[in-house]
Amino acid sequence: MGQATRTTKLLLDLGKRDQGGANTDKQAALTATVEVLNRARAFYIHFFLAHPDKLAERVSYFSEKHQEGRERLISPNELLTWAEALTVSTRSHPHPLPSYNFSDQFPEFPFIYRRSVIKDAIGKARSYLSHLTNWKASGKNKGQPGLPGATNHPTLYDEAFRLDLDGTDLRPNPRTCFARLKIYTGTAWEWQNYPVNLNRYFEARWRDPAWENQSPKLILRKHSAALHFPQVKEVKAKKVKESKGDPHLVTVAVDLNVKNLAVITVRQDGRIIETAFVTDHGLDRHRYGHLKCIAKKQWQSGTPVKGEHSNQQIWRHVRRMNEDAADKVARIIADVCAKYPGCVLLFERLRKIKPTGRSKSARMNRRQANQLRGKINHSSKDKTYAVCNTVTVEVNPHGTSQYCSRCGAKGERFSHRGGKRITEKWGKLFFCPVCHYVANADFNASVNVHRSFYREWHWKLRDKPPRHRLLESQP
Numbered sequence: 398m399g400q401a402t403r404t405t406k407l408l409l410d411l412g413k414r415d416q417g418g419a420n421t422d423k424q425a426a427l428t429a430t431v432e433v434l435n436r437a438r439a440f441y442i443h444f445f446l447a448h449p450d451k452l453a454e455r456v457s458y459f460s461e462k463h464q465e466g467r468e469r470l471i472s473p474n475e476l477l478t479w480a481e482a483l484t485v486s487t488r489s490h491p492h493p494l495p496s497y498n499f500s501d502q503f504p505e506f507p508f509i510y511r512r513s514v515i516k517d518a519i520g521k522a523r524s525y526l527s528h529l530t531n532w533k534a535s536g537k538n539k540g541q542p543g544l545p546g547a548t549n550h551p552t553l554y555d556e557a558f559r560l561d562l563d564g565t566d567l568r569p570n571p572r573t574c575f576a577r578l579k580i581y582t583g584t585a586w587e588w589q590n591y592p593v594n595l596n597r598y599f600e601a602r603w604r605d606p607a608w609e610n611q612s613p614k615l616i617l618r619k620h621s622a623a624l625h626f627p628q629v630k631e632v633k634a635k636k637v638k639e640s641k642g643d644p645h646l647v648t649v650a651v652d653l654n655v656k657n658l659a660v661i662t663v664r665q666d667g668r669i670i671e672t673a674f675v676t677d678h679g680l681d682r683h684r685y686g687h688l689k690c691i692a693k694k695q696w697q698s699g700t701p702v703k704g705e706h707s708n709q710q711i712w713r714h715v716r717r718m719n720e721d722a723a724d725k726v727a728r729i730i731a732d733v734c735a736k737y738p739g740c741v742l743l744f745e746r747l748r749k750i751k752p753t754g755r756s757k758s759a760r761m762n763r764r765q766a767n768q769l770r771g772k773i774n775h776s777s778k779d780k781t782y783a784v785c786n787t788v789t790v791e792v793n794p795h796g797t798s799q800y801c802s803r804c805g806a807k808g809e810r811f812s813h814r815g816g817k818r819i820t821e822k823w824g825k826l827f828f829c830p831v832c833h834y835v836a837n838a839d840f841n842a843s844v845n846v847h848r849s850f851y852r853e854w855h856w857k858l859r860d861k862p863p864r865h866r867l868l869e870s871q872p
């Protein structure tokens with residue numbers, strides 16, 4: 398049993414007032430809410446960092462399972478109760494610590510927000526402390542972890558948020574709908590209605606019975622605000638060990654590259670039954686152009702100013718192109734997997750294509766290409782797991798692109814340029830000197846990924862050709 402997750406976004410309408418958008422007061426209130434929550438988070442991070450021993454406290458308890466007394470780390474819920482008792486004044490604890498009097502500094506702070514902030518602070522403080530211990534143990538001078546930041550997107554739990562999509566008939570316009578949020582106006586905490594941009598995609602995802610909705614996060618940006626709903630689904634998937642016992646198991650192998658973003662091959666009973674090439678449609682070239690422009694600008698403007706990010710718009714454009722490409726490739730891979738229920742998806746453990754190159758822009762481009770491959774890998778895993786319950790396996794990438802997928806001999810790569818055949822390391826085509834097999838190099842690598850999964854020793858010369866000859870399908 399596993400769990401798949403996804404995020405469904407709902408935009409708050411911050412458009413013009415006469416077109417149904419939220420007014421400026423409400424927009425300012427959102428900013429004020431995020432800001433006051435950040436301050437509260439900073440308060441608790443400071444509080445927990447001042448009590449590092451408490452975070453590491455061991456609690457003894459009686460284990461029903463083992464029928465004996467045991468010790469464990471103090472849980473976040475226990476820490477929360479402890480922190481509230483010390484910082485919040487209640488009837489049973491009228492006098493909180495004078496230096497950490499939360500009730501005094503944040504009057505009438507809703508308890509649900511306070512709890513979410515404390516939980517956040519516990520996570521941040523613990524992570525900082527463990528990084529710090531690791532850094533001290535490593536004995537390095539560089540790389541001291543910085544103090545944790547207090548900013549985060551607020552989580553809206555049930556008591557601070559309401560979204561009612563069922564009163565549809567009462568609305569004057571079926572697309573008008575409101576989300577009720579508990580927000581801080583700068584002086585007091587109030588419930589306010591915010592118009593949302595409802596659409597049928599959101600409604601379909603929100604109402605999908607297979608997915609369980611969790612508390613949304615408020616993502617506030619410069620010109621937009623949105624609610625991000627995490628959704629989870631229970632997934633029943635076979636263990637890979639069980640799948641491997643199936644003699645007619647279908648495996649889907651993906652080789653990730655730069656120009657061919659993904660080469661997908663499907664294998665059953667030792668035969669390749671489907672092949673798909675996903676090219677980048679000139680993305681690499683396009684990105685290279687932008688990076689060249691950035692490199693030139695950086696060269697012209699000299700030493701960069703510390704703490705200032707240059708060429709933000711181009712970087713954003715590049716990032717978005719990468720994300721978009723990754724999503725599209727992941728969708729194609731998921732569609733292939735959906736055709737073969739019960740299949741196993743194979744990736745190579747990502748090896749880095751070294752960012753060495755002729756120029757700075759070429760190096761930057763290579764780095765971006767590596768990022769993109771990581772993104773494709775990541776989102777394909779998530780998508781195939783959620784859509785068709787496919788389990789992903791990462792296989793050993795040893796030699797997949799160097800050995801012949803037909804006979805196992807070490808081959809060479811070459812390209813045709815100007816009608817001549819040139820042997821080079823990054824050639825597009827693969828040639829086997831033993832069996833004279835010629836194929837697209839990425840296709841050859843993709844077929845070898847299957848062999849790596851089945852432990853067929855693809856780097857050893859096979860005396861006889863395999864019983865089922867691999868189908869030499871070429872685009």
Ligand SMILES: [Zn+2]
Pocket residue numbers: 801802803804805806829830831832833834
């Ligand atoms: Zn060969």
